[in-house]
Amino acid sequence: MSEHDPAPDPASPRRRGPYAKSAARRQHIVEQAYTVFASRGYHAGSLREIAAAAGVSLSSLQHHFSSKEELLVAVLARRDELGGGWSDSAARLPFAEHIVGQAEANRRIPGLIALYAVLSAEAVTAGHPGRDYFVDRYDGLRDAYTAEFTALREDGHLRDGVDPALAAATVIALWEGVELQWLYAPDRIDAPAALRAYLDLVLT
Amino acid sequence: MSEHDPAPDPASPRRRGPYAKSAARRQHIVEQAYTVFASRGYHAGSLREIAAAAGVSLSSLQHHFSSKEELLVAVLARRDELGGGWSDSAARLPFAEHIVGQAEANRRIPGLIALYAVLSAEAVTAGHPGRDYFVDRYDGLRDAYTAEFTALREDGHLRDGVDPALAAATVIALWEGVELQWLYAPDRIDAPAALRAYLDLVLT
Structure with a gap:
């Protein structure tokens, strides 16, 4: 990428100026960081590599993020912002529709899904800076x-004998697992359809 | 580990000698490699680090494995050997019992489950040496x-309306996803129970 400072949105004149520029650069670094972490994992991706991908100097990157851990947390927060997290505003939709709709939306962000898969697995290790995030998130x-x-x-909408806690863990597991299969075989795996079929089985 | 050459099994005198010793050392390197890959990911784990963990020199490691890719393939093959793969001999057990039994057995190998989770996510990336393995495996x-x-x-044992291909992808996805949650919360997640509950839903 040659452009590392996206042009300010002309519709938002108040966001021009040094603060907006700094915020845009920060966001650009976060986006490059998740590309690097997604392709190489958190441990293998270096701040130097991310700075190079973002077209900024290492010291400029470190002005925004004093450590790799801080950058990882920003990347994970960015994922929640882009979707995949459960939020109160989403709860206005019926539960099953929310799940399937979110899975549909995830089709547009395979890179972020891949990153999340790598980090959620890598962070199992004791001492990984992302571990607490995933423990809390799950x-x-x-x-x-x-x-x-x-x-x-x-x-009266849950099939008899279905345990709510087990169904909750199952939806999350199925969702993440089937999206991983989809990354390998996007033409053969339909993640929203798999989620819909499970929800149709347990909801009446 | 200080012992890097396990003592030959006294009950198998024919396996003594240089060939047995070489095979034992090779297996020991593979075991150390999956520990290193499990904790740091494939990209971040170096041959030098694996050699140090195995208590052998780098050149001795390279005598057994000429590249990191070759070592990765041996690690993945080792996982299949230890279980988790579908084999003809296992097919003698009824399908659902095989799945749940295998999930029970996986409780003894959390490190291998963690490695597999990291690698299966990391290998999505184009050009990753494990990619073909996972495409074929899924x-x-x-x-x-x-x-x-x-x-x-x-x-007549499948619930009406259940699609065999979708159920197949679902079992695999649920299995891997729920084992990942189990790695984070071993006291709260019961992977075999989640699989059993799903199979009970779709089988009649």
């Missing part, structure tokens, strides 16, 4: 989905 | 499981 997602399945059961 | 597993679900359907 706990939070399971809790949120368990609450949804429990509410559906109270409304 | 294709082969899906084909084998699809055949099982199809046979179960012919015997």
